[in-house]
Amino acid sequence: MMTELARKIAELMPRAKDDLAELVSVPSVADPRQYPPEECRRAAQWVADAFAEVGLRDVHLAETPDGSHAVLGHRPPPPGAPTVLLYCHYDVQPPLDDDAWTTPPFTLTERDGRWYGRGAADCKGNIVMHLTALRALGDDIPVGIKFVAEGSQEQGTGGLEEYVTQHSEQFHANALLVCDTGNAEVGTGTATVSLRGLTNVVVTVDTLRGEVHSGMFGGPAPDALAALIQLLGTLRDPESGATRIAGLDCEGVWDGVGYDEEQFRADAGVLDGVRLTGTGTVADRLWARPAVTVLGIDCPPVVGSAAAVPATARARVGLRVPPGMDVGAAREALARQLTGAAPWGARVTVETESSGAPFRAATHGPAYTALGTAMREVYGKPLAFLGQGGSIPLCNVLAAAYPRAEIILMGVEEPRCLIHAPNESVDPREIEHMAHVEALFLQEFARLAHR
Template sequence: MTDELAARITALMPRAKRDLAELVAIPSVADPRQYPPEKCREAAEWVAAAFTDAGLLDVRLELTPDGSHAVLGHRPAPPGAPTVLLYCHYDVQPPLDDAAWTSPPFTLTERDGRWYGRGTADCKGNIAMHLTALRALGDDLPVGIRFVAEGSEEQGTGGLEAYVATHPDQFRADALLICDTGNAAIGTGTATISLRGLANVTVTVDTLEGGIHSGMFGGPAPDALAALIQTLATLRDPKTGATRIDGLDCEGTWDGADYDEEQFRTDAAVLDGVRLTGTGTVADRLWARPAVTVLGIDCPPVVGSSASVPATARARVSLRIPPGTDPQDALRALTGHLTDAVPWGARITVETESSGAPFRAATTGPAYTTLDRAMTEVYGRPMAHLGQGGSIPLCNVFAETFPDAEIVLMGVEEPKCLIHAPNESVDPNEIEHMAHVEALFLRNYAARP
């Protein structure tokens, strides 16, 4: 029976490629400042039509409080059978630098056995995975299905989180497959059991009423950009580069599978001779400790800059936080640290941009047991448990709303996918294998132990 299921999935892969090509061609960036919102609507309608064709009922678009549309659908459970929620999102990150792409970002391009294009992995590849699993099963579906495709996950504006809070019955399930993560490596079936939360701020430093000539006033005149740089530098240990924020525990340890340092260097494309920052294992630094990143700085550009002492400078700072850290505590600590660190009496303003709680899954229930068996059957080895540095606030909303449900994070992504970066890609074998895993899970979960 499993061989027949695998054969059906293999036969469906050309259709999966066509699906993904059509979806990638829609630039569904949920930021109206950059892309027309009609494209997100087009992607939502494509998803609704595809999952209707795959056998779901009442597939529709629902407006959420942030203005995005969630695609919802369902298939009733047979009497006494459990229900599984399938999650994905159809919005994508902007391409960033078009010139850095080897092939057009919104054209699926096959190269060296991988499929390239924005969203091929995050998260339209998971949409193709869901469709392939459902099509392979057809009417052989002994569980109920609830389906949701989010429309603004990459923007983090919280539309679906707010919608879930006011419409919980539309999402109620025994197991929730949040398919927006992936495997530790190609060929290693993985469940993500830990997500970092975040605390993002914008920091503005002011020192002068306006820019003044550096030849006439430079020296005693306080340079706002230099003050900002000095302030930001205090967020890291000067020797190791480890995150150091007053009031936060920055020495946690990871108790799951490790992440080989050389593999990390390869996955992250670290330049030869450049040392990794921080102390402890790579897994400690990624999944068990706070991690600060300066995402951007507003200041005079090199080209076109004048011989002036900068009067103001601004930075966007992101702090990722591990399970066990409250995001409001992290915001207070980060704000306090920056405020105390600014030199020369410069004026500093720290504004909260966004925050989200970390997440840790319970892994001892029947959904994890069933998924482990499916992963083992497809990949030939037990399922790995890893953390992820990214944040998915929806997981916390689901955990609070459905405390008895099991939440599983999985999907087609792996380190070579380069999600959010130029030249994002997916390995089609991972779509095929993870569709097989999902189909096995859906078929066997009804008989869960």
């Protein structure tokens, strides 16, 4: 039988869809080279207005050190009640290849029971989840609320992390719900307890003062692009494709919930006949070992390229770092390997773009007990724990600032969402069910605090 709270949330789902459609229509990519910064400001104001409407006080936009705007608000706790911080972010990844989208990326479109659009899951779906939970509770919110919506999470420029460090009193809470992850699969309530860290570098290879004709000079003239390809190839085992960087432990083992290989192939869209890279279990490779990715290459494009020997080439390389590994040491090992592998005396420079440390949550406090109760009631099965290959540097900043607070990572972003890829989508059932989980969690956490 449906409870009164579940009924309220179900009745709120048409409004949730309308809200998400409005949010997705705003191309809030926090990169002024690609989209006007006014779009992020417009999304921030939408979020501020919406959360003021559900009863948060002093909702405002706060400029952070990287120039982005965080949306902040709060609601005082009832006497003796704990406070919960609700986190999300309103900025999104760029759509990448517009032609790869079946429907326009900034138009929420329903298809086969899912809602498609950039940010539909990551992370505007989580914004709508928060709103739906708070609307369902109405004036009967049994805990204090602190709210923050970040404006540059996808860019990794660290604006909110620095702001939290400078204004830690504004974010103090007993439990922190970082809603930028999701369930292991639709219908399995999950908390993410492990996050890989991240460091991105740009490697540049120079071999000539300028391009020269390949007919006249090709052969002896060192090809910068070929040199770049060769040194990038040293970052992986030539047979298995596993990440291999001298000085890093690339054989870690994951001790939590696994990830079925066939399910992973389906979730990742791996083509038939193409082998997965690396060794060990999928979970080992995703959550317990470093993983290198060549994110982009600057070189002459195929269309319009000339018969010339490239003089310079560069690549953006990302390295995911598991908990227990120092991200600074990993970055240095990556840089050493790239510079040391340069063939033919090519000149190689490595520039660090951004870094974020890995994170591991403690799961034995009252907030996790309350979450387990809520997840079991909504999904009918025990709360599952898993790792996440992505990085949320803010978690480490929050853990350092509030060592006694419990940090919970959850949300609507299950694997079929294809976050960061073309045709990102969200299952509306996950918005409904996770909003129900959040509302129940707030009630149960308040009850445990009064015991």
